[in-house]
Amino acid sequence: MPARRTRGQRAGLTRQAVLEAALALVDREGLQALSMRRLGNELGVEAMTLYNHVANKEALLDGLVEQIVLSVAPPQLDASSWQAGMRDFAHALLTALRAHPDVIPLVVSRPATTAPNLHVLESTLRSLHESGFPAHRALDVVYSVTNFVVGHAATMSAQNATEQDTDDDQPGPLLDLDADEFPFLTAAMRVEPRIGAQGRFDFALEAMLAGFEAARTSASAPEPGPDRRREQP
Incomplete structure (x- = not known):
């Protein structure tokens, strides 16, 4: 005999469905609109029912971060194409x-430490290690690239909030600067065409990847991963 559902519980409700509904609510009305009660209303269940799928509000917020991470396919890496994989x-x-x-x-504020996120990280680290990076350097690569992307996205989001164009430079009053007092800034802002925010993103990313490649090829011998042990003398 099937178990009787509690009052307000909906058949087929899963953790994934809860997280997807939470993300849709935040996309539509902003993070401040998200509460367990409001999310329950969105799903047609009582707020208490949600605790069958997420432990608390903190776990729900961690789940939103997880949804962003899992929406991006893990990079496919090998020694000849790891840069292309990390670029993608x-x-x-x-x-x-x-x-x-x-x-x-x-x-920005919450580490991506749910189990699904950690599995993605583990897979990426394994691929980077097999591409020639010591395990600790592989972690440095992932953190560096991820933090760079998140920081860039946060800056673009803040600029959007003030109704500034994030894809092209808007020099505005900078073009009226005294060229004698600020010669380099003036010269830089008057160069046409300016590459804009996306161009700077690509420039910085390529510089990072080139630096990581130099570190990879200069490593004398990658340290063993967790599945290998150093040979004892």
């Missing part, structure tokens, strides 16, 4: 963050 990952993550700007503050 960076652009995909930026796209995902820009699609959900109200979740960016959560991504």
Whole structure:
């Protein structure tokens, strides 16, 4: 005999459905609109029913970060194409963050430490290690690229909030600066065409990847991963 559902519980409700509904609510009305009661109303259940799927509000917020991470396919890496894989990952993550700007503050402030997120991280680290990075350097690569992308997305989101164009430089009063007092700033802002925010993103990302490649190829011998042990003398 099937178990009787509690009052307000809806058949087929899952953790994933709860997180998807929460993300849709935040996208539509902002993070401040998210509460367990409001989310329950969105799903047609009592707020207490949600605790069958998420432990508390904190777990719900962690789940929103998880949804952003899992929407980006883990990079496919090998020694000959790890840069292309990380490049694609960076652009995909930026796209995902820009699609959900109200979740960016959560991504900035909350570590992506749910089990699904950690599995993605583990897979990426394994691929980077197999591409020639020591395990600790692989982690540095992932954190560096991720933090760069998140910071860039946060800046773009803040500029959007003040109705500034984030894709092209808007020099405004900077063009009226005294060229004698600020010669380099004036010269830089008057160069046409300016590459804009996206161009600077690409420039910085390529510089990071080139630096990581130099570190990878200069490593004398990658340290063993967790599945290998150093040989004893």
